[in-house]
Amino acid sequence: MSTPYAKLPAWADYGLIPLINLSVAFIVAGLVVVLVGENPFRAAVILVEGAFGKGTGIAFTLFYATTFIFTGLSVAVAAHCSLFNIGTEGQAYIGGLGIALVCLSLDSTLPWWLLFPLAIVASAAFGALWGFIPAYLQAKRGSHIVITTIMFNFIAASTMVYLLVGLLKPLGSQAPQTRNFVGGAELPKLNWVIELFGAKIRSAPLNICFLLALVMAFLVWLLIWRTRLGYEMRTYGHSPKAARYAGISETRIVLTAMMISGALAGMMALNPVMGDQHNVAIDFVSGAGYVGIAVALMGRLHPVGIVLAAILFGMLYQGGAELSFEMPSITRDMIVIIQGLVILFAGALEHMFRPYIQAIFASFSPKSVGIEAIKGKGA
Amino acid sequence: MAQAAIELIGINKSFGAVRANRDINLEVARGTIHGIVGENGAGKSTLMSILYGFYQADSGEIRVGGKPVSIHTSNDAIALGIGMVHQHFMLVDNFTVLENVILGAENDALLKSSIAKARSELDRLEREYGLEVDPDALIEELPVGLQQRVEILKALYRGAEILILDEPTGVLTPAEADHLFRILKQLKDQGKTIVLITHKLREIMAITDTVSVMRQGTMVATRTTKETTVGELAELMVGRRVLLRVEKGESEAGAIKLSVKNLTVKDSRGVTMVDDVSFDVRGGEIVGIAGVAGNGQSELLEAISGIRHAVSGEVTLDGKPIDLTGKADPGELRDRGLAHVPEDRHHVGLVLAFEENENSILGYHDDERYLKGPFLDVDAIMADAKDKIEKYDIRPGNPRLKTANFSGGNQQKIVLAREMEQDPGVLIVGQPTRGVDVGAIEFIHKRLIAMRDQGKAVLVVSVELDEIRSLSDRILVMFAGRVVGERGPEATEGELGLLMAGVEHQEAAE
Ligand SMILES: Nc1ncnc2c1ncn2[C@@H]1O[C@H](COP(=O)(O)OP(=O)(O)OP(=O)(O)O)[C@@H](O)[C@H]1O
Numbered sequence: 001m002s003t004p005y006a007k008l009p010a011w012a013d014y015g016l017i018p019l020i021n022l023s024v025a026f027i028v029a030g031l032v033v034v035l036v037g038e039n040p041f042r043a044a045v046i047l048v049e050g051a052f053g054k055g056t057g058i059a060f061t062l063f064y065a066t067t068f069i070f071t072g073l074s075v076a077v078a079a080h081c082s083l084f085n086i087g088t089e090g091q092a093y094i095g096g097l098g099i100a101l102v103c104l105s106l107d108s109t110l111p112w113w114l115l116f117p118l119a120i121v122a123s124a125a126f127g128a129l130w131g132f133i134p135a136y137l138q139a140k141r142g143s144h145i146v147i148t149t150i151m152f153n154f155i156a157a158s159t160m161v162y163l164l165v166g167l168l169k170p171l172g173s174q175a176p177q178t179r180n181f182v183g184g185a186e187l188p189k190l191n192w193v194i195e196l197f198g199a200k201i202r203s204a205p206l207n208i209c210f211l212l213a214l215v216m217a218f219l220v221w222l223l224i225w226r227t228r229l230g231y232e233m234r235t236y237g238h239s240p241k242a243a244r245y246a247g248i249s250e251t252r253i254v255l256t257a258m259m260i261s262g263a264l265a266g267m268m269a270l271n272p273v274m275g276d277q278h279n280v281a282i283d284f285v286s287g288a289g290y291v292g293i294a295v296a297l298m299g300r301l302h303p304v305g306i307v308l309a310a311i312l313f314g315m316l317y318q319g320g321a322e323l324s325f326e327m328p329s330i331t332r333d334m335i336v337i338i339q340g341l342v343i344l345f346a347g348a349l350e351h352m353f354r355p356y357i358q359a360i361f362a363s364f365s366p367k368s369v370g371i372e373a374i375k376g377k378g379a
Numbered sequence: 380m381a382q383a384a385i386e387l388i389g390i391n392k393s394f395g396a397v398r399a400n401r402d403i404n405l406e407v408a409r410g411t412i413h414g415i416v417g418e419n420g421a422g423k424s425t426l427m428s429i430l431y432g433f434y435q436a437d438s439g440e441i442r443v444g445g446k447p448v449s450i451h452t453s454n455d456a457i458a459l460g461i462g463m464v465h466q467h468f469m470l471v472d473n474f475t476v477l478e479n480v481i482l483g484a485e486n487d488a489l490l491k492s493s494i495a496k497a498r499s500e501l502d503r504l505e506r507e508y509g510l511e512v513d514p515d516a517l518i519e520e521l522p523v524g525l526q527q528r529v530e531i532l533k534a535l536y537r538g539a540e541i542l543i544l545d546e547p548t549g550v551l552t553p554a555e556a557d558h559l560f561r562i563l564k565q566l567k568d569q570g571k572t573i574v575l576i577t578h579k580l581r582e583i584m585a586i587t588d589t590v591s592v593m594r595q596g597t598m599v600a601t602r603t604t605k606e607t608t609v610g611e612l613a614e615l616m617v618g619r620r621v622l623l624r625v626e627k628g629e630s631e632a633g634a635i636k637l638s639v640k641n642l643t644v645k646d647s648r649g650v651t652m653v654d655d656v657s658f659d660v661r662g663g664e665i666v667g668i669a670g671v672a673g674n675g676q677s678e679l680l681e682a683i684s685g686i687r688h689a690v691s692g693e694v695t696l697d698g699k700p701i702d703l704t705g706k707a708d709p710g711e712l713r714d715r716g717l718a719h720v721p722e723d724r725h726h727v728g729l730v731l732a733f734e735e736n737e738n739s740i741l742g743y744h745d746d747e748r749y750l751k752g753p754f755l756d757v758d759a760i761m762a763d764a765k766d767k768i769e770k771y772d773i774r775p776g777n778p779r780l781k782t783a784n785f786s787g788g789n790q791q792k793i794v795l796a797r798e799m800e801q802d803p804g805v806l807i808v809g810q811p812t813r814g815v816d817v818g819a820i821e822f823i824h825k826r827l828i829a830m831r832d833q834g835k836a837v838l839v840v841s842v843e844l845d846e847i848r849s850l851s852d853r854i855l856v857m858f859a860g861r862v863v864g865e866r867g868p869e870a871t872e873g874e875l876g877l878l879m880a881g882v883e884h885q886e887a888a889e
């Protein structure tokens with residue numbers, strides 16, 4: 001109470017500041033485009049049109065967004081319990097292993113609507129397990145979760161390479177991936193929904209995982225703000241001392257939060273594996289776990305914000321691919337730079353412009369003034 | 380009257396529906412100490428935050444040294460020679476004193492000349508005002524009293540002529556507070572102007588020249604300190620007569636509810652903080668534990684309430700033992716009828732980022748009343764919170780408001796309401812009225828006594844001797860982790876003071 005700070009109206013906090021951050025990211029990205037000798041305005045148009053211009057673009061954008069919703073939710077759930085889960089990447093990868101086992105054994109016997117629930121459970125369980133181990137080490141042995149989850153990403157990667165060049169690879173195949181799944185392991189597409197609006201779609205991977213992601217976003221909201229467990233997680237997240245006082249077991253809450261976080265990460269694998277590739281290949285997660293950190297931060301750890309931020313990143317992925325196709329001097333790597341800039345300004349430097357905006361707001365609001373400020377000398 | 384250092388004219392400030400300041404006028408003469416008193420939530424901190432540039436007034440005028448000024452940020456305030464010491468210090472814990480003092484006032488990249496300049500300047504300030512601190516000590520290693528001195532040094536280093544202190548003695552021991560007042564007097568003699576916010580009317584009488592009283596956002600009176608009394612100020616603050624010492628009847632002590640035997644507790648560094656302490660609390664009595672802060676009272680409370688593990692000893696609740704050395708679980712103790720109002724409401728008793736209604740179930744969140752299966756029963760929680768708000772007169776009465784936005788006294792009422800309304804058999808309370816205004820103190824004391832009269836066992840720990848003496852049926856004094864004496868409520872302040880200083884104890888040991 002005795003340490004007040006100037007506050008911003010909610011619309012500035014949740015609308016204006018993210019918008020300014022994004023604009024700055026795009027201006028700096030524009031400068032990069034200029035540096036390689038292309039027209040930044042044309043580049044921007046290509047990017048946005050690539051993402052939202054045609055039906056196929058929209059479908060791809062939402063397909064990528066689906067992936068990021070899962071990883072963003074995963075990071076957010078842990079963050080509400082003040083756990084920085086950097087292991088979403090590895091948990092998603094291991095989640096893919098769970099799906100592979102289910103699909104490889106049952107894809108020719110079960111229809112998709114039976115196989116899908118099994119795959120959901122398997123991916124969530126495998127992801128949860130991969131979240132459980134670092135959580136256990138933190139709760140019982142005090143090993144910091146940031147370090148252990150990073151290490152578990154490496155362990156996950158090595159394990160998957162081992163399995164994909166050995167056990168899981170069909171005999172005689174040269175590619176480090178499972179055989180292609182058939183029948184029941186191919187999830188229904190959602191492209192027809194976009195076609196309802198009159199757009200034409202060639203072929204795009206948007207599938208029912210998008211709906212699953214939206215359902216999970218709602219469930220996460222329910223969990224965090226409407227359940228006893230969520231209440232305990234938030235209490236611990238804000239103040240471990242208050243949690244101890246309230247009789248909330250640190251071990252139990254850390255383990256539970258990380259397992260839920262891991263489960264959400266694991267479910268991300270459903271989208272590329274069953275919705276698109278129909279196999280589990282090396283490095284199929286390709287950084288989506290890390291993007292989840294940016295998505296969660298940008299979405300202010302709120303499911304609605306996360307869905308919006310995921311769509312933004314989906315747009316960058318899809319529009320970016322289009323851009324590097326149309327403007328050959330803008331390579332894939334440059335797209336990564338642009339994405340990096342967005343993460344930098346929207347995530348890491350989130351508060352950079354806040355003081356200035358507060359000052360501007362302060363000078364607009366009716367004020368405590370007579371005439372001019374006398375600066376410099378003390379009274 | 381001497382020339383005014385600060386004039387506030389017609390200041391208004393609202394937070395949503397709450398009018399924190401309305402039409403405030405205030406004039407503080409140069410070279411004086413001016414006190415501001417008022418109930419929790421009266422708007423004292425808000426007013427000073429406007430002067431220091433943290434908030435913008437909705438309307439009104441500020442004059443410094445007779446000239447109208449506009450203050451948008453604290454940098455503007457600093458440039459005008461205004462310094463502020465907040466109740467919660469704004470220091471970097473792992474920086475040295477010197478580094479903290481130059482923070483924000485550095486003016487060369489390698490800090491070489493800044494540091495040299497700061498060192499000589501600190502030296503001068505120390506000599507001039509008796510503000511001794513080791514410039515190379517780390518903040519985290521300094522006791523609170525010295526940390527506060529660093530805050531004052533910071534302000535003076537930036538050329539403050541006007542110094543605002545918001546509840547500076549809330550965290551100080553009596554000796555530290557005395558030292559602070561000597562420093563303030565010295566600053567005043569050097570011509571500085573000081574504004575002091577405090578809830579302790581005694582301090583107002585002891586040190587200020589003039590005093591203003593705020594009530595519900597308005598300035599209701601300004602008095603020359605010599606011409607007023609504690610009683611008058613309390614009445615002005617609350618708008619009615621206040622009992623500075625709550626009346627209570629004889630206690631009717633019943634069966635032993637809480638029994639502590641040979642309890643020993645160590646802190647995280649392995650230092651023995653509670654050393655072989657034994658006592659009982661019976662139903663229908665209030666036992667007060669007096670002592671200078673840091674003599675093991677906090678650890679004692681934490682051990683009994685299950686937050687901290689004990690090394691050895693035995694504690695029984697209603698005759699049944701509490702597992703102290705193994706897994707003492709505060710949740711389980713709560714189920715067994717032990718309620719705990721912790722000393723540190725900001726980090727332990729409340730989650731400041733939560734809404735009020737969420738805090739009103741903290742610790743009882745697994746109670747069926749508040750749940751529908753795994754889900755929180757939002758309607759029930761809200762109704763319950765509204766009920767408590769009404770019973771305990773928590774202001775503003777909005778259960779959706781973020782807890783951090785309640786004033787200190789009202790935050791304390793949120794905790795008390797939660798713990799008392801569970802109808803516990805044993806209530807243990809740490810610092811029941813820290814940072815709380817006289818009206819609320821009266822209210823809280825009455826509630827505690829009512830609990831006692833219902834036959835509950837109440838254990839109170841407080842560093843305020845007045846509070847201990849007016850509440851307790853029996854007084855235990857702690858010094859260096861031991862209970863060094865037990866007295867009745869008629870014990871004099873001097874007698875208890877000596878015990879608290881360990882005097883009798885040392886003599887006995889020799
Ligand atoms: N940032 C804020 N948002 C909403 N309400 C606020 C905010 N800051 C203060 N208030 C409200 O304004 C009123 C005045 O608060 P203020 O902190 O100035 O009281 P105070 O006199 O300093 O009380 P205390 O003695 O408890 O410190 C209170 O009702 C408080 O709840």
Ligand SMILES: [Mg+2]
Nearest residue numbers: 001002423424
């Ligand atoms: Mg205050």
